[in-house]
Amino acid sequence: MQFGYSERCLAHDPGSRHPESPDRLRAIREGLKKKHGVEYVEADPCELDAMAAVHDREYLESVREFCDDGGGNWDPDTTAVGETWDAACQSAGLACWAAETALEGATGRDTPFSIGRPPGHHAIYDDAMGFCFVNNAAVAAQYALDHDAYDVDRVAILDWDVHHGNGTQDIFYDRDDVFFASIHEQGLYPGTGDVDETGEGDGDGTTMNVPMPAGTDDREYLAAVDGPITAAFTAFDPDLLLISAGFDAHRHDPISRIRLSTEAYALLSGRLRSLADDIDAALAFILEGGYGLDVLADSVALVHETFDGREPIEPDDEPGDTAESALEDVLEAHDLDVDLDEL
Template structure:
């Protein structure tokens, strides 16, 4: 794979006790050091114009001033320092790079993966939330639409937390399909099955909220039975993955049971979906807070794209998860 990375993303440091640490990217890069094929691209930061295509001008100005004044606690979970503004622009720019290379047809060993931070999918148009300041994947999606590089974009969010910000930004839009598979009753209080979009965007939002303890077998079934068919009907030009790895069975802030091999299988499934849609595929890093498991999972995804076959999955889908999948399939069929 080709990985987007800028050193500026390491300058956002919310402190040694904060789970969203610059050590996340350092650990990933260390794990990839043994992969001779890993290539890094220092894409340009997002411009203010690209950010304002998604975010409210008053909020962006407030965020920039907040950092210029030294930062601090924006809310109980979200902390900035003086350099967070530059890190956020760098992170958004890397996501734009991933989307544009995906649209251009980079695939196989050149599949783009943005390693930006801070993450973005919790940030709505007018606020910072859940460790996130600028919504990287939303800025990337809007960028390729505004540039005329794509007419329709699909975002598949497998982070363990619902991407409330991404959903909010595109909730009334017909040109972006947002599909989230996440843990039920976790942060934030959104991502319910009845949230399907509004106005022109009715039917372009899909939420699959699994109970705690769900394994990757259920995620694979959801992609095969619900997300894949929905995206084939939507017919996107590009599929962007909000790739959080906090659903790992050893992650400290989730209760899901996805294995490292499970993430390889998820990557295989989304590649198949994108191929079936005739769409490009790009990845944008979101969460993942056990450093070793995060690094191993990203390395495993990279190994798959370097033509290593993922392990076969033969585990059964648990009854509670099966009920969620069946409800989601019926919901999609009704819309």
């Protein structure tokens, strides 16, 4: 894979006790050291105008001023330092690079994966929260839609971070040109992402939430992708598929109770690669969360290996019933005819 990366993203340092630390990127780089076919690309930082296409301009300017003044605690979870604004612009720029590279035809071993930070999926239209200042995936989606050269009419975003991507949902909730789907732990921060949150106005039906109960494992996540998510994305027929790729649903991540294995991320990546091929959509990945450094590094490395030719190993067991009712609720909310017993 091609990894979008910049040392500038390391300068955002909210402190040694904060889980969203620069060590996350260092761990990923270390985990990729001995892997074949890894390429790093540094993209230009995102311009204010591109970020203001999905964020309130006054909000963005207030973040820049906050950082220029030395930063501090924006809220109890979200901390900035003087360099945070530059890192956020760089992280958004890397996400735009990933979308652009995918739309220019990069596939297979050249599939782009932006590993910028701070992450973005909790940043709403006019506020920062949950470690996030600029919504990288939303900026990248709008960037693709706004550039006529790419001929993009519709973008789909799948957020597999263990936390609901409330910011991305907020930004596109009343839009019919972006389909946002989130698979996340039910009841976890920020407490949004119920099944009945399906969009409004022109966007009615273009938001899908799959809240999974604590203890959900690989097979049940795969059933969510194979079932409602694949059906919805196929019907939507996007030109670009963006993956908000958080790795904190891993069973060894310190802040969640979902039970995914490292292999699950290879399986999810393989499913989404096949889906993108089937619906003729460009595919790009954008880093979100993941706070156990070893499992973060191993999981990203396995996504890379999947695109480098390694065949993911299917689990032996059948899907359990932990999440069955949740998946049935999603299908009902979106009026989808999918037989879960056949997955």
